[in-house]
Amino acid sequence: MAQELPGIVEDYKPLEAPLITTSVLTDPSMDLDWDYPAEGINSWMEKRYNDLVSDEILNQNGKNDNKILIGEADQSDELITSLQGHYNEFDISTNHFLVVDKDTFWNFNVFGDSVYKRSIELKSADPSKFGTKNEILREQRWFARYNQASIVNYAAQQEFVQRKSEMMDWVRERIYKNLDFLYQSIAQGELEIIKPKNKSSNYTFMKDNIFSMCMSNSKDSNQIKIWFSEIQICDRKEEYTNNYYCKKNGTLATLKAIFSPEVPLDLAVLCGCNVEELPDLLQVWRAHEERSSYNHNINRIDPMDWLPKNPWIKLNLNIVIHLSKRGYTQICKSHNAKPHRFWKEDNV
Known part of the structure; x- marks a missing residue:
């Protein structure tokens, strides 16, 4: 029986792994680490926030391969006491974090899911792990890239919280200045924005006509997002009700004119400007999440392609203009167009 047991490996050498830096992670040769080439979906986030990623963040070590960063909002005296000193500390920009092994967090902390869900997860390389040199270095780079993507995602979400109102105010101001153009589109019954259609284009599955109309009391499931x-x-809007009053003549609105942008090109047209004139954060806005073509759960995919989530897709930039039937008719007449009395067709 003893002869059938695997022998003890004695001929091994400790590996002095190099320190991973962001320059290593942005080298084109990193593509060789992935099962499929990186798609660069979140390249704008990486460029914008990469200065916040320190070498210390990238090069986490420990037998537990998962660590979490706990932000200042959750660093109560009770939590710090419960951890019994089992944490490290460091800063990202002006934010101070506690670094805790995930197992330690669950063993010592009584605050549970609420704190954990707000934390940032990092990966750490186990210095006692065995393997070939290539296997160990490849895994070290993957952990570092994961950590880089985690911090980039955190920074993007933070800026969204801080600047969401600023971006919305900018859009509202430009929309109101461009109302005459929108009225013209209402009269014409469409606003078609031709987008390039090729395999590499983000616009491949986008619709060209971004205008529609419906009754104010429409229950169409396709209209849910505009609500x-x-x-x-x-x-004006009637307090405590869903009653809106017509923008054109102040009477009770019974129609909704809806503009549904999906990409920055649509938004720029609605705002009466070029894409380059949009604030930089609106130039990366999308109505729909852009996802990797590959499944990171079964393939080794660049974490920067799937871990960060573009927070600006949370902005609901559908534009709803509330009109009465008479107000709609006035708009059409002022643009020498015949009103489309679709509400009569709906009742046939």
Whole structure:
């Protein structure tokens, strides 16, 4: 029986792994580490926030391969006491974090999911792990890239919280200045924005006509998203009700004119400017999340392609102009167009 047991490996050498830096992670040769080439989906985030990623963040070590960063908002005296000194500390920009092994967090901390869900997860390389040199270095680079992507994602979400109102105010101001153009589109019954259609284009599956109309009381499931739009243009809204009053003549609105941008090109047209004139954060806005073509759960994919989430897709930039039937007719007449009385067709 003893002869059938695997022998003890004695001929091994400790590996002095090099320190990983961001320059290593941005080298084109990193593509060789992935099962599929990186798609660069979140390259704008990487460029914008990469200065916040320190070498210390990239090069985490420990037998537990998962660590979490706990932000200042959760660093209560009770939590710090419960951890019994089992943490490190460092700063990202002006934010101070506690670094805790995930197992330690669950063993010592009584605060549970609420704190954990707000934390940032990091990967750490186990210095006692066995393997070939290439295997160990490849895994070290993957952990570092994961950590880089985690911090980039954190920074993007933070800036979204800080600047969301600023971006919304900018859009509202430009939309109101461009109302005459939107009225013209309402009269014409469409706003077609031709987008390039090729395999590498983000616009491949986007619709060209971004205008539609419906009754104010429409229950169409396709209109659900506009109910939560932050850009509702009207004369006024009745308090504690869903009654809006017509932007054109102040009477009770019964129609909704809806503009549904999906990409920065759409938004720029609605705002009466070029894409380059949009604030930089709106130039990376999308109505739909852009996802990797590959499954990171079964393939080794660049973490920068799937871990960071573009926070700006949370902005609901659908534009809803509330009109009465008479107000709609006035708009059409002022642009020498015949009103499309679709509400009569719906009742046939």
